[in-house]
Amino acid sequence: MAPVMSRVMSRPQPRTALVVLACVAACVAPLVLPDLTFFMRMVMAAIVVTGLSMLMGYSGQASLGQGAFVAAGALTVAVGTTRFELPPLVALLAAPLVAAGFAALVGVPLLRLHGHYLAFGTLALLLMVQAAMSTFDVLGGALGVSGIPPLGVGDRVVVGQLPYVYLALGCLGLVLLLSHRTVHSRFGRGIQALAGSQTAAESAGVPVNRSKVTIFALSAGYAGLAGGLSAFFTPYVSPDSFPALESFTYVIMAVVGGLGTIWGGVVGAVIVSVLLQVLNTVSSQPGLPPTAAPIMQYATYGALLVLALLFMPRGVVPSVDAGVGRLLERARVEAPG
């Protein structure tokens, strides 16, 4: 990462400008967009994928089941507010903590698996969470949990969709800041090291198992936060709210955006979400069969992965970053001083 860092130091302007532009766009978009549900889902995905991208890109661990932790966060809010009469704000704050705690618990045995085995292990976890949700009445059973109260403090209650969208954007900002600080720290160096060589990392003093569980729990905490927010935004949580396909989508978003970058999760979430929205619009045109939507979605995922691996194997963010770097280098050479 140091070449990236030194590049940032030598040319801070274009990067800062891009980040500011993205922030402004994100703040203005909810005011002009006709469909806030789509935007909210995109921000939720960005929060989840930022954590997943950190888990996969820096520590080298895979997860095909991030939905399990989104579910844990959503259930914390849904069950907490409806059954245990937790104040909504407390339930929202508890959502990432419960998801992270759940991940730490299952992570101890699960993270002994490597590579594909870990990926399938996490997928199995998601399926078990779904099964548990539809079996146990406490978790809503097959009907799910409804009647989740709106977010608020005391008598002041959030009305409409817009405040949730801005709250989610604020959470995304926090999550990005936390990821940045995590990666550029002693702990962050430790997880990057264990992805390179577990044996050498251990001998350098990195507590490998604990570090793996911690980064897994952190990414799960992000997912839980997204789940908690979405439970307020769409006040209904059922086993069908967390399909496996959505967890696969997170992985595709992370890969397309660029693993091992802070912004890759956001960029991947935006690109894939917009693409899916376009596909949805196209496939709901009159005259097309009802199976058009899922078929197009799967085909697009396949095409997207193949294209990304062929042309941008490191993902959009690193490729664009390197491209901009080369352009600036050329400009500096052609116009010295």
Add this chain to the structure above:
Amino acid sequence: MLKVERMSKHFGGVYANRDVSLEVAEGELRGVIGPNGAGKSTLFNLIAGHLRPDAGSISLAGAHIDRLPPHVRARRGVAIVFQGARLFAGMSLLQNVMVGAHARSRAGLVSAAFRPPAQRREEREIRTQAEQCLDRVGLLELADRPAEGLPLGQQRRLQVARALAGRPRLLLLDEPASGLRAAERTQLADLIRELNGAGTTILLVEHDVGMVTSLAHRITVLDLGTVIADGTPAEVTSDPAVVKAYLGTGADHAAHH
């Protein structure tokens, strides 16, 4: 300083180490030699904690360490330079060395998130010290380069710098000269002598017998997993058992070429 007592390790029916005992004094530079398959790497992995002994014990400065995981042994002052590269890909040379400082720093995830003054100070110290370690092995000018794709000699030196960043009391060097050119070997030998002169206890496994005899205070000879000789370089090289098991075949080999 380091005391290995009657340690054994077997894989299936094959003993890689059998009743190995060895005592290294503080500040000593101990050579470990032996033909291929003598159990040298197994011995190192047992001391560093990547393998668990089936029998026997290992103690460091009087405390048993044989049940401790590798990262705790690193905290106790054991550092290892592996024979293979084992570098951290995707990280710069400087960051590779900064990871080495894990053994003697503490900041965790919470302080990474809030960045209190203590964490910032520790980060600055780790960086400064990592730069010093890189300087010591002559790689400072490459600090921001990615670690992958380094030539072998530089990989070895980078590993040494990474080990030094933990300020080890006991440095394990597993065939550090293998694959290096003559000039690089001389450089490496100078570096090892310098580190030992500065007070680091060193255990050096090496195929290059000439290098070991010129560097080590004492030499332990392994063959088929057991210690067959232990003494000064002069004693060991004139020991008939050693000549038979190792140097003899080596001398025959050299004579034929």
